[in-house]
Amino acid sequence: MAPGLPTAMDRPHFIGIGGAGMSGIAKILAQRGARVAGSDSRESATAESLRALGATVHIGHAAGHLADDATCVVVSSAIRADNPELVRAAELGVPVVHRSDALASLMGGLRAIAVAGTHGKTTTTSMLAVALTELGLDPSYAIGGDLEGPGTNARHGAGDIFVAEADESDRSFQKYDPEVAIVLNVELDHHANYASMDEIYDSFETFVGKVVPGGTLVISADQPGAVELTSRLRDLSTLKIVTYGDSPSADVRVHKVTPRGLTSEVTVLLDGRYLTFTVSVPGSHYAHNAVAALAAGVALGIPAHNLASALGKYTGVKRRLQLKGEENGVQVIDSYAHHPTEMTADLEAMRGATASDSSSGRLLVVFQPHLFSRTQELATEMGQALALADASLVLDIYPAREDPIPGVTSTLITDAARRAGADVTPVADKATVPDVIAGMAKPGDLVLTMGAGDVTDLGPAILARLSN
Template sequence: MAPGLPQSVSDMDRPHFIGIGGAGMSGIAKILAQRGARVAGSDARDSATAEALRALGVTVHIGHDAAHVCPKTSCVVVSSAIREDNPELARAKELGIPVVHRSDALASLMDGLRPIAVAGTHGKTTTTSMLAVSLTSLGLSPSYAIGGDLDAPGSNALHGEGGIFVAEADESDRSFHKYRPEVAIVLNVELDHHANYASMDEIYESFETFTSKIVPGGTLVVAADHPGAAELTRRVRAGAAQASGLTIVTYGESQDADVRITAVTPRGLTSEVTVLIDGAPLTFTVSVPGRHYAHNAVAALAAGAALGIPAADLAGAIKSYTGVKRRLQLKGEAASVQVIDSYAHHPTEMTADLEAMRGAAGDARLLVLFQPHLFSRTQELGKEMGDALALADASVVLDIYPAREDPIPGITSALIVDAARAAGADVHGESDKAAAVSMLAGMAKPGDLVLTMGAGDVTELGPRILDDLAKR
């Protein structure tokens, strides 16, 4: 095993990852490989991410088979998406090989470093990426694990030589309770992941547990403008966390925010942001559009400052962040129509991205191809998704992407289509993806913006829309 390789969870010199191609799993596998571990894993299908791991010497099997787990495997790493009947998981248990949850593996990677954990219902990937890129551009060589690629496949994680580790902290399965950050960011707090949380009280309790894990003398950076985050702040201040010397830094446009945003000025596909930090004004550029991305940048600024990095240096470095895959990513242009990809799948995210693109579009029309994600989310938030789509000039809604869930009787995309129409939207439901591509391309006129939106495989349809447009 390479010197310094963590062993706090189990012996991780020969780990096997089930579902190694996933965003979270692949990042941990990459860092372990870069630290000298002999990493192997499997995934349901081949991908550019799998190929990037192979380039690091990782063994990646396609398909799940018990034979992929050998007696020399030191531990098997799983995520919450791996079912109990997975043959590799069954084989690991048969051989007595330790089974490690992804969050425990990630927590072990942070041992001995200065972790920044980025949490919230929305914006985690963007904010984590902003920090990773900014700290790297300042020459601090951070380690990081992000829930999306910065540019090339496999760019979602890196083992750096510096002492800072930036990690996306996922609340969906409560796995963010495993981390012990020096600085934690909470961007917002809303009800989501309905299969795991039954109420806002459960959400608050989960985030309170997360904040209680901040090391003594650490810092909580939390949004002042978001109602859920403000309520979390109230609860944390009323609790025992203050006894551990926790510093709370609020940020936002509220007059009483510790880091106060005084102006967000759109500049096409960028924004100019002015904040008051430590009583002094600071203006910097955010190279992605939208007020919500400006707020994410300020959260990153406040977190870096909490580690002692000069705010002015961070402000200049934030400009070097130009986006992450699937976060308002320009896929291309054909027939004078731009096609942009958005990962938004919760109504709040959808609204934020649609408003950002509406601001960038000017007088151009905004057309959306939306794919709902999860039956449980559609059941609880279908109306709100429909309301968000009313911000588009026209939209097409695909069938629900199930991901890890089984269908729920009576829950279909029709719930969203009906809600959008009730809100006055021009919306069409379409089950056939080829037909949806043709429909969007047929709607588009020179100057329009087309947005593919959702957390599923709708991202694959942007290039197909561009191909169709180019042939017309």
């Protein structure tokens, strides 16, 4: 049986309750019987889903939103110290709990799988959640995106397994004690918190060091950062290390990935036997995510052939190459990619999808950079990635939690893209994008909206304009 409410979490108040990570924790607490309340900056479908679970959700931030009988205030690293609800919590003496601590408390007493890596966490966590549910194991899960089928990012299950994303961005993943840890890749990102790769490696080493004695690390055998991390971990005698990937030395070897339109067929070699299954999203990187999920499930003692079949039931997660629709022969797909590695992987996947469909259509991209700090450090690489598209529109930077940095604009990206030979056009007014795309797109083309900000909102508007 899954445990009940953690101590002092029976009347939590979430600041920023609509966020991907925060809302998942709030949903699980509500399903466990907590009286959940919180606030967010704007109305959303997530806010409505929380209200349907009995939560009180305020729009906007004000001191009066915090109830006098709240037992704790849950925050993420994005919440500023001058937030009026946080200030009010200090006045009332209400304990403040970081999101990661709240999630760690929910995992207590369960067999936890923590999925880490610079890219691919949401997809891999989702694949595991779907497969374990399909096998009747009724897991709990907290994901950074909404599953296509259930339409939610979190669930309290009656089983003894908890699957969660482990966020490295603010080092909060160091607070978990998983039975199985997955490390998909290790790259330099989140430049406001990490100054070098050495700091990244140190952070991941601490995360892996929290795996319970006798537990398992599932880690890529191909990605250079993951390989380097593995070389630093071999002296951990209480840890079993399972590698996966294309490398001939991988414990779970990816034998073949065959593109089939917007899906892939994956064959792996495990314990001397071949297993073949289907992944519902295109691209080799998503196939490798599925293999990591397979290896993690096997580490928990689940038969590999059962897992392989159950992984075929995964139908996707919102914003991870999500097909938003098709109008007049033009498909519109949404991608959360915002780091150059992710951008390149998704663009290559879309190239492979059009090739396997024998399509002569073009790949048109609408890209919205995410964060000034990331653009400052990686603008050149983002521009080079956009050279994989036939044509791209580049929007202004989505700031999220950051203040502007002088001289850092999306022009850095468009200039780099042009140097790389890309056909790229800056667009200052996001509202004009549907008209611009409608003037460019022809039957057979793919339109990819890409970025971690509100560029996702353009998909329906583009489809509506294409229908006219």
